[in-house]
Amino acid sequence: MNYLSSAGSSRFARAIASFGVLVLLLAFSWFAHPHIKDVTKPFTAQNGLAYLVIAIPLVVAIIAMRPLGRRWSDYGMNRALPAWKVLLYAIAAFVGIMLLMQYVLVPVIYRIDATPPDISHLLAVRANTVGYVVVLVGVWLTAAFGEEMLFRGFIMNEMAAAFGGGRTAWISSALVIGVFFAFGHAYQGLSGILITGSIGLLLNFLYLAVGRNLWVLILVHGLIDTYSMTRIYLA
Numbered sequence: 001m002n003y004l005s006s007a008g009s010s011r012f013a014r015a016i017a018s019f020g021v022l023v024l025l026l027a028f029s030w031f032a033h034p035h036i037k038d039v040t041k042p043f044t045a046q047n048g049l050a051y052l053v054i055a056i057p058l059v060v061a062i063i064a065m066r067p068l069g070r071r072w073s074d075y076g077m078n079r080a081l082p083a084w085k086v087l088l089y090a091i092a093a094f095v096g097i098m099l100l101m102q103y104v105l106v107p108v109i110y111r112i113d114a115t116p117p118d119i120s121h122l123l124a125v126r127a128n129t130v131g132y133v134v135v136l137v138g139v140w141l142t143a144a145f146g147e148e149m150l151f152r153g154f155i156m157n158e159m160a161a162a163f164g165g166g167r168t169a170w171i172s173s174a175l176v177i178g179v180f181f182a183f184g185h186a187y188q189g190l191s192g193i194l195i196t197g198s199i200g201l202l203l204n205f206l207y208l209a210v211g212r213n214l215w216v217l218i219l220v221h222g223l224i225d226t227y228s229m230t231r232i233y234l235a
Contacts, residue, residue, distance in 0.1 A: 050142060054147065112190070203221065
């Protein structure tokens with residue numbers, strides 16, 4: 001008998017899959033980032049390690065999708081919205097998140113911990129055009145696509161299904177993933193945890209607000225990281 005033949009076993013399988021990939025992603029992140037000192041140099045072990053942090057959990061998620069009867073379209077990688085509307089939503093959400101972070105949340109966070117996030121592994125981007133391009137390619141592949149496919153795509157959907165699939169289940173999933181996403185950036189220090197955790201929560205609820213369209217989230221995440229890398233490059 002297939003283990004998904006009953007609602008109870010299906011929820012259990014989805015809980016194992018979602019929490020398993022989430023813990024694996026967090027463990028790889030904690031292990032890898034102390035060894036990543038400069039991500040501006042292509043074809044180095046450091047860059048390879050940064051990609052593996054996302055690649056290995058993503059492969060595990062893809063393997064788990066088959067017995068769960070899932071496709072990426074089930075997670076929002078579909079054409080439910082026209083391209084112009086996806087782009088419009090993404091730009092509006094990006095501007096809104098940046099304004100909210102800069103003028104509301106970050107000032108509050110710096111009252112809790114005035115130490116800026118540790119982004120020393122990115123500082124080689126400054127005035128380094130080749131390094132800037134390398135990092136932009138990296139963040140779009142690993143953060144924009146990779147993290148969104150894992151966090152908002154696979155993990156959030158399967159965790160919500162494991163919690164029962166109702167409105168409370170989705171909100172609970174958003175909160176749990178927000179906490180894990182924050183502590184996945186523990187290498188940045190307390191302020192980094194709080195800032196990335198805030199952005200993670202906003203992205204989680206944005207995903208729900210746009211009808212779980214993953215393309216909007218991929219674009220927003222990519223725009224946020226592009227903006228951040230550009231500020232470092234121009235500093």
